[in-house]
Amino acid sequence: MALAVAACTTAPARNPLAEWRPSSNFDERRARVIVLHHTEVKGAEAALEILQTRNSGGRVSAHYLIGADGRIYQLVAESERAWHAGASRWGGIGDLNSDSIGIEIDNDGASPFPDVQVEAIIVLLEDITTRLGIPRHLILGHADIAPTRKRDPSAHFPWQRLAEAGFGLWPRMPPAPASDGFDPWLAMRLIGYDLRDPDAARCAFQRRYRGIECRLDADMPDDAGAGSQWLPGDADILHDLQQQLMEMPDAADG
Template sequence: MSGCARQAGITSQAGYAVDTRHPAPSHSSRVHHLVLHYTDADEAESLTILTGPRVSAHYLLPRPARHHRGQPLVYRLVEESRRAWHAGDSAWAGRRHLNDTSIGIEIVNPGPDRSFAALEAGEAVRWAPFPDAQIAALIALLRDLIARHDIAATDILSHAEVAPTRKIDPGPAFPWRRLFAAGIGTWPDVARIARHRQALADRPPSLATLQRALAAWGYAVTPSGRLDAETRGALRAFQMRYRPADHDGEADLDTAARLWALLEQYRPEALAALDDRDSER
């Protein structure tokens, strides 16, 4: 028998051999976040862009939905173990450069009929819908990724949430509430919203307190007491997801009530700290 024969559990590489017979049980996935985008292009152009030299994503969901042997087809463009270039300058809950810790999912969708500048100027914008079959395929993909990487509900994010001064995708037409009904992501409880709306109406939070609440939820916002670009962007991203009918980026009572409700549901320790600090004013 040749001395170079492969031994069970040992494989030869270029100049060394790897012994895999002693696997360690102490490990976890490097993936902490799932970041959702729309492509702002059709399928052919999306594939061209995402397989080019400048940007990429792990998955692409076509529109209209395609099927293979009765199952919805999803394009895998980058292996999950590799770093795709989809989030850019990004941050969430104290982590930055989320390309390092995320899986990027692009959804073929033309996006708004106007530019980002038009949205910033408060002009009327029409948003393309997401077909039911495409969202059904997305739900199946997300369930698989969540299970394999143990992704927290609070770490299933929009591109707008992790880069709110630069990005608006997947926009207010994206059905976050449908995903939540399928057991994916977060959504504020109606009774909690009503209770916090009443409490905050009696004692409105300062802008600095609202900024601290946005930061506690995950946004990279500095409590400056000014409605600066990062705060307005975070408010707009938050509203697009949790109040899609009105996403003007203004700091209003209803937005605060939804934010407080989410903190109570998913980050109660952060809400308690926020309330303790606010009571010292």
């Protein structure tokens, strides 16, 4: 993806919007996308302890953490490579740690996200994308880039609300019906999903765009069938997302 050059091309080591809580778990990196996570631990302080230290699961970090109260913490400078994405892929990007800003969100993965927290996410996204020239549609969930391993930021995350603020790719409502012969898998690949495990990728898509918390390692709800099959309306949504990408300048570069 060809990126627009931001007015300020040098990112400050410390964001004035955030309280600086440094982590040593990083190395050099650059940013082209933003990846959102949820913490699944009890509170921001517990998340900070994990993100700032070596824990039983290995060293992990993120550039930012947003508490349930809307407080923004910065742990790693934007010019550095935080360790948040793990084995992941999006489109032609195979090392998301090197190409992304990671934002952890204080949430247990089963609860709605408070309004004050969502507003803080939007404020931070506006700040980062403006300064770094990251395309505003390239706001991804951890599950989008690692669908076989991750489910965050969960089906409860308000992707539509972010889209209304101008962030992330979201279908226009109601989406126009997909044409006969439309290939949903081709659209998934164009959007960026890694199709090496098609069911996992479809599950990630349905979690984000249909609000269905599908799990490939557990029984699916009887009325959902998510992950294992396409649902009515999936093709229309994918068709609209594909059309939006094709209408974007330089979309072919991404």
